Every structure is written in structure tokens, then in C-alpha cells.
Amino acid sequence: MTKLKLNLGPQHPSTHGVLRLILELEGEKILSCEPDVGYLHRGMEKMAERLSYVQYLPLVDRIDYLAGFFYSELMCRTVEKALNLEISDKVRAIRVMMLELNRIASHLLWIGAFLMDLGATSPFFYAFREREMILKYFEKVTGQRMMNNYFVFGGVRRDIFDLEDVENILATLEKKVPDYEKLITENPIFLQRTRGKGILLKEVALNSSITGVNLRASGFDLDFRKRDKLYCGFYFEPVVLEGTDAWSRYKARVLEIIESSNIVRQALEYLKKEGELNQSLINPLNIKLPEGEYYSEIEAPRGLASLYIKSTNEKTPYRLKWRTPSFYAVNLLRKILVGEYLNDAIAIAGSLDIILPEVDK
Amino acid sequence: MNYLYFLYIEFLAKYNIPQLFGDITFFVIPCVIIFVALLLVILALVLFERKLLGWFTQRKGPNRVGFWGLLQTVADAFKLLCKENVTPTGADRFLFNLAPILIFIPVMICLGLIPFSSEFTFMNFQTNLLIYIVIATMPVLSILLAGWASNNKYSLIGAMRNVAQILAYELPIAFTVLSVIVLASSMNLTQITLAQSSKLGVLGWFCIPCFIGLVIMFISTIAELNRCPFDLPEAESELICGYNTEYSGMRFALFYLSEYGMLFANSLLISVLFFGGFLSPFGKYLTSGVLIYFEQAFWLFLKSFLIIFIMIWIRATLPRMASFDLLKFSWVVLLPVSILNLFLMVILKYIGGLHV
Numbered sequence: 046m047t048k049l050k051l052n053l054g055p056q057h058p059s060t061h062g063v064l065r066l067i068l069e070l071e072g073e074k075i076l077s078c079e080p081d082v083g084y085l086h087r088g089m090e091k092m093a094e095r096l097s098y099v100q101y102l103p104l105v106d107r108i109d110y111l112a113g114f115f116y117s118e119l120m121c122r123t124v125e126k127a128l129n130l131e132i133s134d135k136v137r138a139i140r141v142m143m144l145e146l147n148r149i150a151s152h153l154l155w156i157g158a159f160l161m162d163l164g165a166t167s168p169f170f171y172a173f174r175e176r177e178m179i180l181k182y183f184e185k186v187t188g189q190r191m192m193n194n195y196f197v198f199g200g201v202r203r204d205i206f207d208l209e210d211v212e213n214i215l216a217t218l219e220k221k222v223p224d225y226e227k228l229i230t231e232n233p234i235f236l237q238r239t240r241g242k243g244i245l246l247k248e249v250a251l252n253s254s255i256t257g258v259n260l261r262a263s264g265f266d267l268d269f270r271k272r273d274k275l276y277c278g279f280y281f282e283p284v285v286l287e288g289t290d291a292w293s294r295y296k297a298r299v300l301e302i303i304e305s306s307n308i309v310r311q312a313l314e315y316l317k318k319e320g321e322l323n324q325s326l327i328n329p330l331n332i333k334l335p336e337g338e339y340y341s342e343i344e345a346p347r348g349l350a351s352l353y354i355k356s357t358n359e360k361t362p363y364r365l366k367w368r369t370p371s372f373y374a375v376n377l378l379r380k381i382l383v384g385e386y387l388n389d390a391i392a393i394a395g396s397l398d399i400i401l402p403e404v405d406k
Numbered sequence: 407m408n409y410l411y412f413l414y415i416e417f418l419a420k421y422n423i424p425q426l427f428g429d430i431t432f433f434v435i436p437c438v439i440i441f442v443a444l445l446l447v448i449l450a451l452v453l454f455e456r457k458l459l460g461w462f463t464q465r466k467g468p469n470r471v472g473f474w475g476l477l478q479t480v481a482d483a484f485k486l487l488c489k490e491n492v493t494p495t496g497a498d499r500f501l502f503n504l505a506p507i508l509i510f511i512p513v514m515i516c517l518g519l520i521p522f523s524s525e526f527t528f529m530n531f532q533t534n535l536l537i538y539i540v541i542a543t544m545p546v547l548s549i550l551l552a553g554w555a556s557n558n559k560y561s562l563i564g565a566m567r568n569v570a571q572i573l574a575y576e577l578p579i580a581f582t583v584l585s586v587i588v589l590a591s592s593m594n595l596t597q598i599t600l601a602q603s604s605k606l607g608v609l610g611w612f613c614i615p616c617f618i619g620l621v622i623m624f625i626s627t628i629a630e631l632n633r634c635p636f637d638l639p640e641a642e643s644e645l646i647c648g649y650n651t652e653y654s655g656m657r658f659a660l661f662y663l664s665e666y667g668m669l670f671a672n673s674l675l676i677s678v679l680f681f682g683g684f685l686s687p688f689g690k691y692l693t694s695g696v697l698i699y700f701e702q703a704f705w706l707f708l709k710s711f712l713i714i715f716i717m718i719w720i721r722a723t724l725p726r727m728a729s730f731d732l733l734k735f736s737w738v739v740l741l742p743v744s745i746l747n748l749f750l751m752v753i754l755k756y757i758g759g760l761h762v
Contacts, residue, residue, distance in 0.1 A: 051559050057646060071564065073729065164634060165488045166728025170463035234725050387563070387664055388638070 048076065051387075055084050063401040064380065066394075068387070069216065078382040080375045085405040098124055099329035101365075103160035106192040108367060109403040111154055114140075114147040115345040116367075117196045118275075123341045127334040130199040133284045135319045137275055139205050140196060142312035144275075145181075145305040146211070149218065150179040151346040152298045152305075155398050159295065160229065162395035163238055168229060175214075175221055182210045182298065198329055202320035211313055215306050216404055222302060230296065239292035243381055243393030246289060253380070254373040257348025259397055262297040263289045269344035281308050291396035296397075333358055347371050347398050369403040381394070436528040440517050448666045449479045452710070455718050462722035486662075488760035494557055497652070501555035505548040506653065506660035512544035513667035520674045521596040523684050523702035525685070534595040538675060539583055542630070545668060546572045549639070549649045552661070564632035564648025567729060568632065574736035581744035582619040582626070585751035586612055586679045592716040600681035607689035613680040615754060618747045621678045622715075622740055627672045629736070634721035638729050670712060675732040677709035 053066040063084035063286040089108060093101050098120075105120045106113030118140060125132065126156040132140075146153035155173035180190045186205055187195040192269040195202050229235055245255070250263045258269055261284055268283035270276045284300040340352035348370025355364040381397075382390050411432060418428045453468065453475065460467025468475035503728045518528035519538045531537060545568055553565020587593055589612055590601035604610030629636040632648075640648035650661045677683060684702035686692065693701045726741055728734070 049559060159724060164637065166459070167463045167722050170465065174464060228723070232725065234727055238725060238728055299734050349426060386729065 053390075062377050063405070064375070064399070066382075068382075070387065073347040074386040075081055075382050075387065078378055078390075080378050082264065082372075082375055083400070085402050086105050087402075089406040090365050091360055094188075095361060096370070097330075097360045098332045098334070098362075102197070103192070103194045107402065108369065108406060109345065109347070109350075109371075109400055110191050111151045111400060112147055112319055112346045113191060113193050114144050114195070114316045115343055115350060116142060119341060119343050119350060120348055121196045121198055122275075122343070123339050123352050123354055124198045124332065124334065126341055127337070127339045127354070128198070128332070132199060133324060135316070135322055136200050136324060138275075138312045138315045138319070139201050139322075141275060141279060142205075142211070142309050142316065142390075143186075143195065145308045145312070146179050146182070148213070148305045148346045148367065149302050149309075150176045152302050153179075155296070155298060155346075156225065156229075157372075159392075159395045159398075163235065165229075168225065171221070171225065171228075174216060178210075178214050178217060182207070182214065186212065189370050198328060198332065200324035200326050201322070205316060208313060208317060211309065215310055215313075218302065218306050222299065225299065230299070236292065238389070238392055239290065239295060239396070240291050241292075242389050243291040243294075243385070243396055244289050244293075245377070245381060246300075248378065250377075253377045255342065255348065255377060256370050256373075257346070258284070258297050258301060259294060259316075259374065260350065262286045269342055269349055273343065275343075279311050294398075326339050331360075334362070342368075344368060345373070347400060347403070348383065367406055369406065371397075371399045371401070371403045374399050375404050419725060425679070430615070434519065437514070440514055440528065444514065444667055446672075447670055448663050450484065451670060451714065452479045452482075452667045454714070458715065458718045459681050459722055462719070464609070483659060484567065484744060486659040487656055491655040491657060492652075494652050496557040498555040498557070502652075503657070505555060506550035506657040508551065509545050509548040509664045510667075511550040513542045513671060515541045515666045515683050516665070516671040517674075519595065519672065520564055520706075521599060521683060522706060523699040524596065524600070526699060526703070527596060530596065531594070535583060535587065535593045535598065538595070539580060542668070542672070542675075543572060543576055545624050545664065552653070555648040556649070558652050560645045560647075564639045564645045564651070564708045567645075568649060570733060571632070571636065572630055574733050575626040575740070578622050578736060578740040578744040579626045579630070581741070581748050582616075582623045585616055585619050585744075585748045588748070588751045589616060591755075595678050595683070599678055599685060602682040603685050603721070606683075607687050608682075611680060611682040611685075616680065616747070616751060618675075618743065619751070622744045622747065623676060623679070624716075626736075626740060627676060628717060628720065629732070631669050631672060631717075633669070633717060635724040636729050636732060637726060638732060652741050670710065673710040673713040674706065676713055677706060681709045681713075683709075 049070040051068045051070050055063055055065045064168075065081040065084065067079040087107075089104065092104065096104075102120055103115070105116040108116045116173075124130075127396060153176040157169035157176075160168040175274055183193055184190045187193040187202070187206060204229040225404070245259065245263050247263045247265050250260050251265065255263075264285060264287040266283060266285045280310065284297045284304055286297050286300075288294075288296070297302065334354065336356060336358045339356070340351065340353045342349055344350075349368065350370060351368040353364075353366040353368075354362045357363045373406055377397065379392055381393060384395060408565060414432055415425055415428045418425070424750055456478070457467040457475070466479035470483045471477040502601070515529075515537055519531075519534050519541075521527040522531070527534070549568050550565050553561040553568070556562070558571075569606050586598065590598040591597055592601065632639050639645070642652075653661060684706045685699070686705055691698050692702055
């Protein structure tokens with residue numbers, strides 16, 4: 046049989062616009078896969094070397110447009126660490142609430158997009174209906190739906206309000222998530238498409254630097270929220286499943302939505318009791334990080350994201366480096382797709398929750 | 407049909423038009439009627455599907471063009487007519503243009519074979535059903551042509567998947583149709599319909615003795631029409647659009663129209679075979695005189711639209727199947743069960759418990 050070389054992407058409906066996979070096919074069986082990234086490269090790291098910290102802050106939301114809060118938080122956290130700024134408990138609660146709402150929104154979008162990849166169109170709309178509520182609340186509080194730019198060095202841009210909206214979101218999720226489970230989780234065709242497909246063993250995942258839900262669905266308990274100072278005082282259990290296949294990655298994300306809404310509820314209870322927000326912010330225009338290297342990390346929806354800054358006591362960083370989780374997931378495609386059929390390849394690539402702006406930066 | 411023929415000749419004779427003219431034009435009229443009716447039904451079907459999909463996914467569906475979005479598909483068709491026809495480089499021009507033309511012929515023939523009322527079948531042969539089954543597989547030829555001539559790898563994979571799929575699902579359909587033929591002792595669709603008539607209405611229909619056959623026929627028809635969950639040849643997330651990826655403008659419109667035309671024709675066939683075709687569900691017709699023919703057509707359309715509704719419902723609910731499971735499902739499950747069903751029907755007929 047002759048080999049067929051197939052360019053999957055970049056203009057392909059399910060590579061989300063900007064991923065190119067060079068596949069070698071024999072029939073519909075994949076012999077090798079070569080991911081080609083960089084179609085969305087915006088020079089995020091190089092830009093930082095020209096911009097002051099406060100000028101750079103609005104840009105970091107765009108690293109992952111579905112989880113902007115996390116990168117914003119990461120940037121703020123690193124600068125706060127360098128300048129020894131303390132954030133109050135109220136700010137902490139606000140940040141945790143926003144981050145977890147963002148995580149829920151991101152996972153909801155993933156469920157929709159994944160089922161779309163599998164050929165079911167309806168769950169996409171159902172998931173977007175719930176996501177829309179969260180985005181509406183973001184818009185109310187931060188003025189933006191996606192590129193929120195809400196966290197600032199040492200605090201948040203403005204106080205939080207309309208907490209009953211969040212209650213509303215949580216109540217809706219409580220009702221709707223079981224609906225998804227009914228519609229999708231035990232669907233025989235869905236099981237056929239995902240059970241035992243795209244097996245990602247614990248060792249392979251660890252060797253390929255896979256983190257986040259993908260790793261936890263392979264049975265390795267690693268959740269950076271557990272060692273995060275921000276989440277101190279919030280009770281939650283990381284979702285760890287032993288399945289290692291695409292189905293367990295799906296299930297883990299659904300369970301994580303429930304877990305995240307528990308965290309949001311805890312933050313909500315705390316914020317209801319608290320009064321007005323009192324924060325004294327530093328003047329961000331003249332921030333200079335003392336000479337040295339700074340590193341911080343956070344559990345983003347797609348895995349471990351971290352930021353490294355080397356400063357030489359200038360207004361701009363000497364070097365800034367992002368570690369983004371999807372980059373490693375794209376690299377994993379090289380191993381995980383070989384021997385699979387084209388039909389399953391899309392489902393497997395989809396189950397890893399790859400988001401391209403974050404890969405290309 | 408003879409009755410209509412004489413009516414037509416008499417009508418012409420009144421105005422002193424020679425019979426030869428009537429002999430020639432009589433066979434053109436049904437073609438024109440089918441074509442116009444088919445276009446209208448397809449436009450309605452597309453809107454029907456989009457509206458329903460909208461409601462299933464908590465949207466409004468098309469509601470801008472015309473009252474309640476009624477003219478949306480007309481606008482879409484007009485847009486497609488105005489679009490440029492692009493032929494990709496390296497494509498086989500002749501075959502590329504031939505494929506969309508060829509795909510429309512079987513749809514027209516299939517509709518011509520369906521009895522819309524007891525006196526109204528465009529082409530009434532003794533072996534109507536057999537011809538239908540043969541003609542209904544013809545679109546696969548133009549799909550293969552389209553996939554091959556496009557000079558596109560996605561089109562080619564889509565076309566190959568389609569051929570494999572139709573081969574797999576055609577056999578269960580044939581065996582199920584055979585069991586219906588056994589029950590009705592006829593290959594003529596009008597006779598099959600009349601064989602289902604009884605005073606009890608619904609109870610005489612073949613969907614009751616041949617329920618297994620109905621299920622098999624329904625699943626296989628969805629597969630043959632490349633509809634969700636068997637829409638692998640056009641899987642958007644994998645193959646962009648399958649065999650018609652490279653088509654644009656009117657050529658694409660022809661593929662699109664034939665897809666819906668085939669959907670309509672096949673749902674008509676299912677309602678003829680299993681739901682008593684033009685028969686009323688109450689056992690007797692509600693009207694009398696000439697109106698009966700219209701009532702019969704109404705029942706047939708109602709039944710087929712209900713079947714289409716269920717197909718759209720399935721599309722809104724299920725994800726796509728995997729390609730190998732799809733073929734396995736046909737060869738391992740549907741085919742043996744359909745053969746068993748045929749034996750069952752033969753035994754039923756032999757015992758003679760079925761004087762319907």
C-alpha cells in the first residue's frame with residue numbers, strides 16, 4: 046500500500062485554525078505525525094523586554110484567551126513576589142473565585158468543542174449557554190468578556206459586586222451538569238469513540254511533561270493548587286482517575302467543573318461576609334523589579350503554567366519566559382497518534398485540550 | 407396512470423390538438439411536476455431541519471429572511487446560484503462537472519416510482535420496488551466520481567468511506583425489502599400499500615409484523631443517506647466536507663439538493679413499506695370523491711415528515727460513529743438479523759396467520 050501524506054490544517058475545521066499536523070497515512074492508519082506550530086506566534090516573550098510591567102499586564106490575558114485570568118494572576122503573582130507585596134484575604138478570595146469561574150468556563154468550552162470534534166453538535170450549544178452566564182458576569186465586573194485585565198499588582202482593579210449572579214451560575218451548573226452526564230457520558234456511541242482510545246500511560250505522560258487534567262486522568266495525583274498559597278484555606282479534592290483514556294479525560298473535566306464550583310461556593314460564602322474592599326495599590330508606573338530571578342507557577346485549566354522573570358533592576362525585564370501546558374500536549378501528539386486511525390485521531394487530539402495561542406505565545 | 411392519460415388526450419382533443427402531440431408531451435409533464443415539486447419540498451425540508459435543530463439546541467433557527475425565516479432557504483439557493491464555480495487545479499474537468507449532474511438523476515427517478523395516491527404513480531411498473539432499490543444506490547457512483555476528480559485527499563477519503571458504507575448497508579436494506587415483498591406478495595409499491603389496508607387502520611400496517619425489519623430499514627437508511635450518526639463521509643471535524651469539499655456554487659447546490667431529495671424519497675419509501683403509504687391511519691378515508699387522492703397524498707407526506715423529524719432528532723442527539731465500528735455494526739449485527747427477519751416473515755406467511 047502506498048503512503049499518503051496528509052496536511053491536517055492549518056485551514057481545517059478541527060485544528061482550531063492554527064495547528065498543522067503532517068500525517069503519514071496508510072489507508073486511514075496513521076504512521077507518523079509531525080505537529081507544526083507557530084501560526085499564532087505573537088512574540089509574547091520578546092515584547093515583554095520592550096514594555097514596562099504595567100504595559101505588559103494587559104497582554105498576558107491573550108496568551109490563553111480561554112483562561113486569561115490565570116496568566117494575569119501569574120504575572121501579578123511574580124511581580125508581587127519580587128516586590129514583597131502582600132495581598133489581603135478579600136483580594137485572595139476574589140481572585141480564587143474569578144479563577145475558578147474561569148476554569149469552569151474553559152472546561153465547558155472544551156466539552157462543547159470535544160463533542161463537536163466527535164460529531165455531536167448539540168452539546169456545544171448547551172455548554173455555551175452556561176459559559177455565557179459566566180462571561181456575562183465577567184463583563185459586569187471587569188468590563189470585558191474574555192481579555193479581562195482585572196488583576197493588578199497587589200490587588201484587583203475594582204471591588205466585586207452582584208454576588209447573587211454567581212449564586213445563580215452555581216445553581217444552574219448544579220442542575221445542568223447532570224444533564225450533560227445523561228446526554229453524553231453513558232452514550233454508547235460516545236463510549237465507543239472514547240473508551241480505550243488515546244491511552245496515555247502515567248510514565249509517558251510524566252516523561253512528556255504533561256500536567257493538569259490530562260495527567261490526573263492518567264492516575265497521577267498532581268494538582269498545583271494544593272501547594273498554592275492563594276488557595277490556602279479552601280477545601281477541595283483533586284480529581285484523579287485511573288482510566289488513562291480519552292473518556293477518563295472527559296470525565297475528569299466534568300468532575301473538575303463540580304469541584305471548581307465547590308471552591309467558588311466557599312469563596313462566595315467568604316465574600317458575602319466581608320465588607321468593602323480596602324486596598325492600597327502601589328504606583329504601577331515606576332515598578333522596577335530588584336535584580337534577580339523570579340519564578341512562580343499556577344494550575345491553569347490545561348495544566349501547569351509558570352512564569353520566569355530575570356530582572357536587572359530596569360523598568361523592563363531582561364528576560365521573560367512562559368511555560369504553557371498545551372505546548373507539551375502538542376508535542377505528545379507525535380507519540381500518541383501513531384497507529385491510530387484518522388477517525389480517532391481527531392477525538393484523541395481533542396481530548397488533550399490543546400489551545401493554540403498558548404502554544405505559540 | 408392510464409386514466410390520467412385518457413383524460414389528457416380528451417382534454418387536448420377538445421381544442422383540436424393532434425394526439426401525437428399529447429403522446430409526446432404526456433411524458434414530459436410528470437418530469438416537470440416532479441422537478442418543481444421536488445425543489446419546493448427540498449426548500450421546505452432544509453428550513454424544517456434548520457428550525458428543528460435550532461429548537462433542539464435552544465436557538466431560534468433562521469428567522470430573518472421573510473416571515474418566520476420562510477424565505478431563508480430561497481435566499482441561500484439564490485446565493486449559491488450567484489457564486490463562482492471553482493475548479494481546482496489538477497482536477498479532471500469532465501468528471502468533476504459530470505458528478506453533480508449525475509447525482510440528481512436517481513433522485514428524480516426514485517420519486518417517480520413512489521405511489522403518491524392509489525391512482526397517481528409517475529412510473530408504475532410491476533417491479534417498482536426492485537427498480538427503486540437499484541436506482542437508490544446510484545448516487546454512490548457520482549460521489550466516487552466527485553471524490554476522485556476533485557484532486558483532493560480529503561475528498562478521496564470521504565468518497566472511499568462512502569462506498570464502503572453503502573456497500574455495507576445496502577444488503578440489510580435488500581433483505582428487509584425482501585421480507586416486505588414476501589408479506590405483500592408483490593413488488594409493486596401500490597400493491598404493497600394496498601396489501602396493508604384493513605378496517606382496523608394502523609393494525610394492518612407492516613410495521614407491526616415486521617417491526618425488526620422497520621428498525622433495520624430505518625438505521626440502514628440513515629447510513630445510506632450519510633446522516634448523523636453515520637455521517638463519516640462528510641465528517642466535518644475530520645474530512646472538512648468529504649467528497650464535496652472542492653465544490654462551490656451551483657455544483658455544490660446540486661449535491662446538497664440531491665442529499666435532501668434522497669432523504670425525502672427514502673422516507674417516502676419507508677412510509678410506503680411499513681406505514682401503509684397513502685392509507686389513512688383510521689381505516690377509512692375522511693373525504694370522498696376526487697378529494698380522496700389529495701387526502702392520500704397528505705397522509706403519505708405526513709408520515710414521511712414524521713420519519714424525517716425522527717432522523718433530525720437523532721442528528722441533534724448523537725455523536726458520530728467510528729468508521730470501523732460502523733462497518734462492523736452492519737456486517738455483524740444488521741445483516742444476520744435482517745436475514746433472520748426474512749425467515750421469520752416467510753414462516754409467518756406460510757402459516758397464513760397474516761391475512762391482512
